[in-house]
Amino acid sequence: MADDASRKRKVRGRKITDSREQKEGRRAKKELARTASNAGERNGDSPLGDPSDVVPEPFIETDAIRSLRDRIGGWLEADQPVHLIGPTGCGKTALALSAAAERGRPVVWLNGDEAVDTAALVGSHAGGERYKEDDRFVGGVSKQTEIVRERWVDNPLSVAVREGATLVYNEFSRSDPAAHNVLLSVFEEGVLERPGKRGEDRTIDVHPEFRAILTSNDVEYAGVHEQQDALLDRFIGVRVDYYDEETEREIVGAHVTLSEADIETIVEKTRALRDELDIVVGTRAAITAAKGLAVFDGHDGNGEFDDETLIHVFTDVLAPKIAGEDGDSIDGLRLQITETI
Incomplete structure (x- = not known):
């Protein structure tokens, strides 16, 4: 009888141990998910900028500049993406940042070039994170399982639409038009699809405060792409020229x-x-x-x-x-x- 009682206590002890290890495993999974989702902010890579910090210094406000900025702000209030078009060196970028700051919402900056593709806009898998789980399911025998979880990192567009930020997309026309297909559903349907992301969170519902300001040089300049009409039809085009x-x-x-x-x-x-x-x-x-x-x-x-x-x-x-x-x-x-x- 004593032997039976001792054996039962040992079995119960193993069950307690197994239960504790299972809890540790679940806790590790939750922690991994949390750290993966916060990876950008944890590493100081969050693209969100405080509106008070984005306006170039110095920034001059004359009647002409205020009038143009108020016009941009009016279209943003009407929930319309604004495309600033004009010659290089005329102040489009400074004006865009000033108009974005006026909204009082976080600002996300994106600079267009040939290297920008869909992943550069929405995000991608950035390697994996690993942890090990011990499972002692038979006395004296230990089974170790290595679990690998892919870490997804959101890029500027995903962050902006989720957080209701103002996206300032500078040199928009320098990026390949194919990268901008994801913008169609953002502006038309209020949904961002993230190719490469699996599961229920493949899409993001666009925050009601999300707005976009894009800047482009005139089309005759070298290194620019002609963007698709289906997308341009959804923009308000504001001509920015040299000031008085x-x-x-x-x-x-x-x-x-x-x-x-x-x-x-x-x-x-x-x-x-x-x-x-x-x-x-x-x-x-x-x-x-x-x-x-x-x-x-x-x-x-x-x-x-x-x-x-x-x-x-x-x-x-x-x-x-x-x-x-x-x-x-x-x-x-x-x-x-x-x-x-």
Whole structure:
């Protein structure tokens, strides 16, 4: 009888041990699922940005800029994705970030290029995570099972639609149109499908506060793709062009410490070159030239920039736009700048 009682106690002890190990296994699975779902934030990779942190510094607000931003904000309030289209260097990106920040919702940034595909938008499996589970189902015998769980990491579009963020998709037209098929169901049906994701959470219902602002250069620029009409039909297209002269002076003046007269000269010459040259001469070029002229102090006896300094600085600033062409092209550019200035 004693032997039987002892045997029963041992059996019961094994059952208790097995039960404890099963609980540990279940707990490990839950912890693995939790850490996998929070992997981005845990590693500091969450694409969510605070709206107060995304506006470029400095950012100038004139009546012209506020009017354009209010127009963008109105369309966003009407639940319409807004596509900002215009020449390079005219301030589309800064305007998009400012309009996104005005909503007071988290902001997700995405930069388009040839490498962007569907996975770069919605997410993908990022390796696996492993843990081991011991199962002592017979006295003296241990069975060890290794469990591997694939870890899925959401990318910017998935995070934005789930969290109700404002997606700022910069250089949208530089990405392959095939990558944007997933956007059709987002804007039309309010559902995001995540190819490669298995199970019930393959799709995400779009948060009612999700909005999108996209920026693109004019279609004639190199390196852009013509996007599909079915998608473009769902956008509001807002043309962004170079600002008026007063606004450009304020923008340049916010980036460099120069006298009002110097800034006026730089903006005047920039706008003249914009009209005369076949290349794009944006507000960004004026800012860069101003930074150069603040270093290469080429004032004449009257306190104005001498023409030679202006010619050298603007040639240096604009030469990269014809990089790869022969040396005669640089000489031709310098001649055109000289004639204009």
